[in-house]
Amino acid sequence: MTSYTFTRELRLLTPAQFQAVFTNPVKASSAEITLLATPNTQEHPRVGLTVPKKQVKRAHDRNRVKRVIRESFRMHQHDLPSLDIVVLVRKGVMDLENPELHKLVDKLWRKLSRRFNG
Template identity: 50%
Template sequence: MALQSFGRELRLLTPVHFKRVFNQPIRVGTPQLTFLAVANELSHPRLGLAISKKSDKRAVARNRIKRHVRESFRLNQHLLPQVDIVVISKPGVSKLEDAELNRMIEKSWRRLQRRFAG
């Protein structure tokens, strides 16, 4: 069984890590979320979140989005290539129902897999 934790080694922690992803990313997007990814030299993917106040002023709404993205990443990390990923929110993402948000995130993971496989 694959390990399904979300420990410190699976997160982008420093501004240097984020800048590296922002420089030359491969983009996968939906109208409400953008996924930026860059290959890394590690044996696992890493996740960073950029959920801004522009997407929703309420912290509870931003935290809900973060929880969904982190949980989806945790469950799908063994399927993802060795990449550093930053998820950026856009206005309107907080208006999505949980099921629709989860479908959108899952679809973006699959698109990222295809982009890095070929």
């Protein structure tokens, strides 16, 4: 049975892991969110989130955005190739309701998968 957990192994944790993605990324973006990705040596994708205070002022709003993105990743992790992915959030994300945000992130996962799978 397929596991849909979001364990520590599925996260980018250290600054070095984030920096590796920023060096030579493949991008998938919209007006509100940008995904940067590079292949990794793991058997699974990993994700790191950046939701800056400058873009999303209130903590509960930042937490909401991160929660929706994490949930979307959790459900799509088996469809993604072995990538290290950094999610960058921009100011317009606050105008999106949860279902719209979820749909947007799902679309970006698919776009990123197509770029790596051909």
